[in-house]
Amino acid sequence: MTPDDPATPAPETLAKTFDPTAIEARWYAHWECHGLFRPDRPEATPFTIVNPPPNVTGSLHIGHALDNTLQDVVVRYERLRGKDALWVVGTDHAGIATQMVVEREMELRQDKRTNHTREDFVARVWEWKHESGGTITRQLRRLGCSMDWSREQFTMDPHFTRAVTKVFVDLYNEGLIYRDKRLVNWDPKLKTAISDLEVETQDVKGGFWRFRYPLADGSGSVEVATTRPETMLADMAVAVHPTDARYAGIVGKQILQPLTGRLFPVVADEHADPELGSGVVKITPGHDFNDFEVGKRAGFRPGEMLNMFDGEAQVVQTADGLVPADFLGLDRFVARDLVVQRMKERGFLVPFVDKDGAEHDCEPRTIPTPFGDRGGVVIEPWLTDQWYVDAKTLAQPPIAAVRDGRIEIVPKSWEKTWFNWMENIQPWCVSRQLWWGHRIPAWFDDNENIFVAEDEAAARALAGDDRRLTRDEDVLDTWFSSALWPFATLGWPEDSETATLLGPGEGSLLKRHYPNDLLISGFDILFFWDARMAMQGMKLMGEVPWKRLYLHGLVRAPDGQKMSKSKGNVVDPLGLIDQFGADALRFFMAAMESQGRDIKMDERRVEGYRNFATKLWNAARFCQSNGIAASATLAAPAAKSAVNRWIIGEVVETLAALDQAMVDLRFDAAANAIYHFVWDTFCDWYIELIKGSFDEETRQVAGWVLDQILVMLHPFMPFVTEELWHSMGARPYELIVAKWPEPGTAVDTEAKREIEWMIELVGNVRTAKAELGIAPGAKLAAYLPAGGAATRDLIERNGPAIERLARLSAVRFDPAPTGAAMQIGVANDNFVIPLEGVIDIAAEKARLAKALEASTKEARSLEGRLSNPAFVERAKPEAVEKARADHAHHATEAERLAAALARLG
Missing domain, CATH: 1.20.58 (Methane Monooxygenase Hydroxylase; Chain G, domain 1)
Known part of the structure; x- marks a missing residue:
C-alpha cells in the first residue's frame, strides 16, 4: 500500500472526541479488502496459529472474546515482527447444534425431519448454513480479529470431508478404529450418543431407596440401595467387597430378584464400599458406567448385558424376557414409581425413618444428575453398538512429546492434568446418531459383516460379490473432524488439493505451516479438542501439531461465579463493544489474562481502558497541534537534552519488557508494560516535561516515541492505533504491516537518573501537598542547604520545569528559616519547605x-x-x-x- 492509494485515509486533524464506533468498521474493511491480514512474504519466517473453530450456529460470547483476543494479539505481534503470519480461520459444522437449529425452524412450519429423506434434510441444512451460518464470523470481525479470511475453512468442505474419510478408513485398517458394544451417554430426546463435554451435571432433588433382595436358597437376604430403582429390571448381580467379612459366606450364591424372578450371583468386587450403606451394591451393567466395568470383571460380555430401554428411554423387554408386561412401554421415570410401588406391595421396600420416627419410602437427597446440554433431559447410560477409536494407543506419542518438550504446555501446571488424563484414557466413541455430519464410511451386508472404504464402489470391491450392502446411518463425532484442523486446513492429504488453497507460486502451504507454532485454547477443551489434535497430528503427520499449547482460564461474573443464562449473569461482548469499543474490551482481556487464571468480568475496567485510548488520542492531538508528526526513522533520533535521551531509553526498556512478556506468553505483563509507558511515562511526564520547549530535536523525538507507542500498542488496540498512525502524517504503509520497533540505542543512565530525580521531586511535593490539604497550585519556596554540586547543576538545568511542575517558586541552597516546615526527600537530598503562613499548623x-x-x-x-x-x-x-x-x-x-x-x- 502507498499513501497515494485512494483506499488509504489521508492524514487529517484529529477530532476533539475519540469515537471508536466511527473508526472500527472502516479500518477493518480496509485491512480485509487489501489482504493485509496475510501480506505477501514468501521469504519470511512462517508463523502459524489456528483458531479453535467456533460452531457455525454460534454467536460471540465472552469466552470467544478472550480466546480470540489473545490469538489476535499474538498474530499481530508476529506480523509486525516481519513473520509470514498465518491465522487459520473457519467454523465447525457442529452436528447436534446445527441439526437442532434446522429442526426447530422446521417445527415452526409444522414440519419435521422425518417427513423428508436424509438427502433432502441435509440439503436444507446447507441452505441454512449459506443463509444464516455466518453470524459469528461477522462478530469476530467486530472484535478486530486479523484472520486470513481468504482461506476460511468449514469442517464439511469437500476437501475436509475427503480428509476425514481417509483418516477413518486408514485408522480402521490399522485396527485403531473398531466397532464395539459399550455404554455411552445417551440423550433420549436427541436419540444420539453424546460426548462427556456435552453432559452438564445438575443437582436434582431425588430419593435414596433401600430394598431387600432375597437369597434364592431361602437363607436370608441382603439390602441394596439405589437412586434409580427402575434399573433393577435389568439387574445381573449384586457385589460385595472381597474383604467384607459380613458377606464372605454368600459370595457365589444366587439372588432371586423379586420383580423379575431373575437369578443372578453375588460377586466380590472392590467397587463395593464396606463403609457405604450396607456394603452391598446392585449391579446393572447395561445401564451404569461403574456397573459395566464390574460386570466385565464378573465375566459378562457386553453382548450378554441386559438392556431395558429403547432410544427414548422407555422400558423394553430384556433378552431373557423377564421384565413384567405392565412395565413395557413405560417412560423410565414412570417405571421408577411403579417399581417402588411393586416392591413395597411385596414387602421388599426398606422404609426410611426420619429423625421424628416417621417412615417414608425413601430418604430425600440432592442427586448430581447428568443432563444433555442440548436436549435438556437426563442422560441415560445406554448399551449400544458404536464406533470407537483406540485412544490409548494414539495417546502415547503426545504423552512423550510433552515429556520431552516437543510440546510445551503453558502454564506448566497443566502438564500433570495432561498426563493423568492421557495415561488413563478410555476408548473414544466417535459415532453419533444424526443426519448432519460426516457419514461413517462403513457398509454392512445382511450378515452384519463390515466393509470400511472411502466410497461404496470400494466397499463393494472389498465384499467381492453382488451381495446387498447398506451404509451405516451414523455420522462422526464433530470432535473427530476438528481433530484434523491443524493440517487438513492446510491441504492435507493430497498435494493436488493444496493448489486450490494457495495463491499462485506459494508452494506447499502444508510444508510451510505445519507444525503450527502455537495453539491458544480454553482449558475446558484440553481433552476434547487439544489432546485429540495431538493424537491425530502425531499419528497422521508424524510431528506434533503445534510447538506450544497455551491454556487460558474462564471469564467469570464479577462475583466469581460461572456465567450462565439460568443465573442471568451472562455478559454480551458485543454490547461492551457498542458501549466502549473493541479496543477497550480487547485490552481488558489481555491485561487480565494471567496464565490460566480465571478472569472476573469488570465493566468499570473496560471503561477505564476506553479512557486509556482517549488519553492516547488526546496526547496525539496535543502532539499534532504542536507540530509533532510522523517519524521518518526506525532508529531513535539523535538527542542531546536529558528529557529526550530519557524518553528514548524508556522506549528501549518498555520494548524489552514487552518482548520478554510475549516470549513468556504473559499477556498481562505485556499489556501492563505498554499501558504504564503510555499513561505514566509518556502522557503524564514526558509531555508535561516538554511543554513550552518544542525545538526541532524534541519534535523529532516526540514523533518517534509516539510512533513506537502506536506500533507496540497495536496488537492490543488495533483500531485506535491505526487511526492515529495515519492521522500523524503520510505513511508508506498501514500500521498493521509496519515494522516492530528497533531503537538501535541503549538506555542513557545519566539522563535516566536526572529525569527520575525530577519526577520523584515533583511527585513527592504533590503528595505532601495533598496530605496537608495545600492547594495543588500553591507556589512554595524550597531550601536545599546540603545539596551537592551535581544536584545544584541538575536544578539549574531544569529550573523552569521544576517550577512549573512542582510549583516551587524558588529552590535556595541556604539554610531554611526556623518554624514549621515539611521535609521532602528525593534520592539522597532533603528539601525543607516552610509552612508558616501557608496552613494553620495546629x-x-x-x-x-x-x-x-x-x-x-x-x-x-x-x-x-x-x-x-x-x-x-x-x-x-x-x-x-x-x-x-x-x-x-x-x-x-x-x-x-x-x-x-x-x-x-
Missing part, C-alpha cells in the same frame, strides 16, 4: 491526628475479625474479601496520615 495537626486515630482503630478491628478462623471460614466469600480490602485501605491510610504528621514535626 489545626492541621489536630485534623491529621484525629483521622489517624480513626483509621488505626478501624484497621485493628478488621485485623481482629480477619484473624478469627470462624469468620474467615463461615462468612460469605464476598464478605471476607470486602473485609480484607477495607483492612488494606485503612492500614494504608494510617501510614499516610502518620507520614503527614511527621512532616509537620
Whole structure:
C-alpha cells in the first residue's frame, strides 16, 4: 500500500472526541479488502496459529472474546515482527447444534425431519448454513480479529470431508478404529450418543431407596440401595467387597430378584464400599458406567448385558424376557414409581425413618444428575453398538512429546492434568446418531459383516460379490473432524488439493505451516479438542501439531461465579463493544489474562481502558497541534537534552519488557508494560516535561516515541492505533504491516537518573501537598542547604520545569528559616519547605491526628475479625474479601496520615 492509494485515509486533524464506533468498521474493511491480514512474504519466517473453530450456529460470547483476543494479539505481534503470519480461520459444522437449529425452524412450519429423506434434510441444512451460518464470523470481525479470511475453512468442505474419510478408513485398517458394544451417554430426546463435554451435571432433588433382595436358597437376604430403582429390571448381580467379612459366606450364591424372578450371583468386587450403606451394591451393567466395568470383571460380555430401554428411554423387554408386561412401554421415570410401588406391595421396600420416627419410602437427597446440554433431559447410560477409536494407543506419542518438550504446555501446571488424563484414557466413541455430519464410511451386508472404504464402489470391491450392502446411518463425532484442523486446513492429504488453497507460486502451504507454532485454547477443551489434535497430528503427520499449547482460564461474573443464562449473569461482548469499543474490551482481556487464571468480568475496567485510548488520542492531538508528526526513522533520533535521551531509553526498556512478556506468553505483563509507558511515562511526564520547549530535536523525538507507542500498542488496540498512525502524517504503509520497533540505542543512565530525580521531586511535593490539604497550585519556596554540586547543576538545568511542575517558586541552597516546615526527600537530598503562613499548623495537626486515630482503630478491628478462623471460614466469600480490602485501605491510610504528621514535626 502507498499513501497515494485512494483506499488509504489521508492524514487529517484529529477530532476533539475519540469515537471508536466511527473508526472500527472502516479500518477493518480496509485491512480485509487489501489482504493485509496475510501480506505477501514468501521469504519470511512462517508463523502459524489456528483458531479453535467456533460452531457455525454460534454467536460471540465472552469466552470467544478472550480466546480470540489473545490469538489476535499474538498474530499481530508476529506480523509486525516481519513473520509470514498465518491465522487459520473457519467454523465447525457442529452436528447436534446445527441439526437442532434446522429442526426447530422446521417445527415452526409444522414440519419435521422425518417427513423428508436424509438427502433432502441435509440439503436444507446447507441452505441454512449459506443463509444464516455466518453470524459469528461477522462478530469476530467486530472484535478486530486479523484472520486470513481468504482461506476460511468449514469442517464439511469437500476437501475436509475427503480428509476425514481417509483418516477413518486408514485408522480402521490399522485396527485403531473398531466397532464395539459399550455404554455411552445417551440423550433420549436427541436419540444420539453424546460426548462427556456435552453432559452438564445438575443437582436434582431425588430419593435414596433401600430394598431387600432375597437369597434364592431361602437363607436370608441382603439390602441394596439405589437412586434409580427402575434399573433393577435389568439387574445381573449384586457385589460385595472381597474383604467384607459380613458377606464372605454368600459370595457365589444366587439372588432371586423379586420383580423379575431373575437369578443372578453375588460377586466380590472392590467397587463395593464396606463403609457405604450396607456394603452391598446392585449391579446393572447395561445401564451404569461403574456397573459395566464390574460386570466385565464378573465375566459378562457386553453382548450378554441386559438392556431395558429403547432410544427414548422407555422400558423394553430384556433378552431373557423377564421384565413384567405392565412395565413395557413405560417412560423410565414412570417405571421408577411403579417399581417402588411393586416392591413395597411385596414387602421388599426398606422404609426410611426420619429423625421424628416417621417412615417414608425413601430418604430425600440432592442427586448430581447428568443432563444433555442440548436436549435438556437426563442422560441415560445406554448399551449400544458404536464406533470407537483406540485412544490409548494414539495417546502415547503426545504423552512423550510433552515429556520431552516437543510440546510445551503453558502454564506448566497443566502438564500433570495432561498426563493423568492421557495415561488413563478410555476408548473414544466417535459415532453419533444424526443426519448432519460426516457419514461413517462403513457398509454392512445382511450378515452384519463390515466393509470400511472411502466410497461404496470400494466397499463393494472389498465384499467381492453382488451381495446387498447398506451404509451405516451414523455420522462422526464433530470432535473427530476438528481433530484434523491443524493440517487438513492446510491441504492435507493430497498435494493436488493444496493448489486450490494457495495463491499462485506459494508452494506447499502444508510444508510451510505445519507444525503450527502455537495453539491458544480454553482449558475446558484440553481433552476434547487439544489432546485429540495431538493424537491425530502425531499419528497422521508424524510431528506434533503445534510447538506450544497455551491454556487460558474462564471469564467469570464479577462475583466469581460461572456465567450462565439460568443465573442471568451472562455478559454480551458485543454490547461492551457498542458501549466502549473493541479496543477497550480487547485490552481488558489481555491485561487480565494471567496464565490460566480465571478472569472476573469488570465493566468499570473496560471503561477505564476506553479512557486509556482517549488519553492516547488526546496526547496525539496535543502532539499534532504542536507540530509533532510522523517519524521518518526506525532508529531513535539523535538527542542531546536529558528529557529526550530519557524518553528514548524508556522506549528501549518498555520494548524489552514487552518482548520478554510475549516470549513468556504473559499477556498481562505485556499489556501492563505498554499501558504504564503510555499513561505514566509518556502522557503524564514526558509531555508535561516538554511543554513550552518544542525545538526541532524534541519534535523529532516526540514523533518517534509516539510512533513506537502506536506500533507496540497495536496488537492490543488495533483500531485506535491505526487511526492515529495515519492521522500523524503520510505513511508508506498501514500500521498493521509496519515494522516492530528497533531503537538501535541503549538506555542513557545519566539522563535516566536526572529525569527520575525530577519526577520523584515533583511527585513527592504533590503528595505532601495533598496530605496537608495545600492547594495543588500553591507556589512554595524550597531550601536545599546540603545539596551537592551535581544536584545544584541538575536544578539549574531544569529550573523552569521544576517550577512549573512542582510549583516551587524558588529552590535556595541556604539554610531554611526556623518554624514549621515539611521535609521532602528525593534520592539522597532533603528539601525543607516552610509552612508558616501557608496552613494553620495546629489545626492541621489536630485534623491529621484525629483521622489517624480513626483509621488505626478501624484497621485493628478488621485485623481482629480477619484473624478469627470462624469468620474467615463461615462468612460469605464476598464478605471476607470486602473485609480484607477495607483492612488494606485503612492500614494504608494510617501510614499516610502518620507520614503527614511527621512532616509537620
